[in-house]
Amino acid sequence: MTTPADAADPTDALSAVPAESGRRAATVPGRLRFFYGPMDCGKSTLALQIDHNHARQGRVGLLLVRFDRSGSPRISTRIGLARQAIELDETTDVRGLVRAQWAAGRRVDYLIVDEAQFLNEGQVEQLAELADLAHLDVYCFGIATDFRGRLFPGAQRLFEVADELQAVQVEVLCWCGSPGRFNGRVVNGSLVRAGDTVLVADTTAGDGSPSEEEGGPNNEATTTVRYQVLCRRHFRSGDLGPIPAAHGQLTLA
Numbered sequence: 001m002t003t004p005a006d007a008a009d010p011t012d013a014l015s016a017v018p019a020e021s022g023r024r025a026a027t028v029p030g031r032l033r034f035f036y037g038p039m040d041c042g043k044s045t046l047a048l049q050i051d052h053n054h055a056r057q058g059r060v061g062l063l064l065v066r067f068d069r070s071g072s073p074r075i076s077t078r079i080g081l082a083r084q085a086i087e088l089d090e091t092t093d094v095r096g097l098v099r100a101q102w103a104a105g106r107r108v109d110y111l112i113v114d115e116a117q118f119l120n121e122g123q124v125e126q127l128a129e130l131a132d133l134a135h136l137d138v139y140c141f142g143i144a145t146d147f148r149g150r151l152f153p154g155a156q157r158l159f160e161v162a163d164e165l166q167a168v169q170v171e172v173l174c175w176c177g178s179p180g181r182f183n184g185r186v187v188n189g190s191l192v193r194a195g196d197t198v199l200v201a202d203t204t205a206g207d208g209s210p211s212e213e214e215g216g217p218n219n220e221a222t223t224t225v226r227y228q229v230l231c232r233r234h235f236r237s238g239d240l241g242p243i244p245a246a247h248g249q250l251t252l253a
């Protein structure tokens, strides 16, 4: 057979062992890592950086993002991750995605999953299986808690099963200067700590079902929803600070 001299041997494509970094023993399980932090803390940037570092070593990765219509488009679009990411929905079997790559003759050494808080438990299990049995390194990035201050289901399962947990805290501060740990949902200027989670979590795949009430894409522009990072004290008190509509705040109208 003839292959371009500079290309990786395509016959290695179906092997679990990476071609270029072949010394990496196939018997070493991959690791499942969860990098978590408030929104805008640089998780997606870190995700791309990790991807870049691996790619430079000749490793091949898949970039995945859990689709959400919720209200954090800045995370996924600001740095253009979406253009090269595969969107997962509620029913996606991540193992199937990897197998499809193998079947197409492509190697997969690692996975990068953005918006991992939106994964369901089963998908987190699938990632763990891929780490254990397919020796993939899995890097998950996401927000830990929702606007109520409760763990997202995907984040919770990752906290339970990941090999490594790493808080990403890149200078995301509350207006008071304290570290921001909570993603407050601000509806018409007031902090909302209870209520429907559809805006952030249970956005089932778009199957023509009516849009959610508040902030739904087809809603009248009378309700504005944005998110603001707050410290625990101000998350609890609901004090949004002197300039609640600070620069670049996310607004769903």
Ligand SMILES: [Zn+2]
Residues within 6 Å of the ligand: 174, 175, 176, 177, 178, 230, 231, 232, 233, 234
């Ligand atoms: Zn504060």
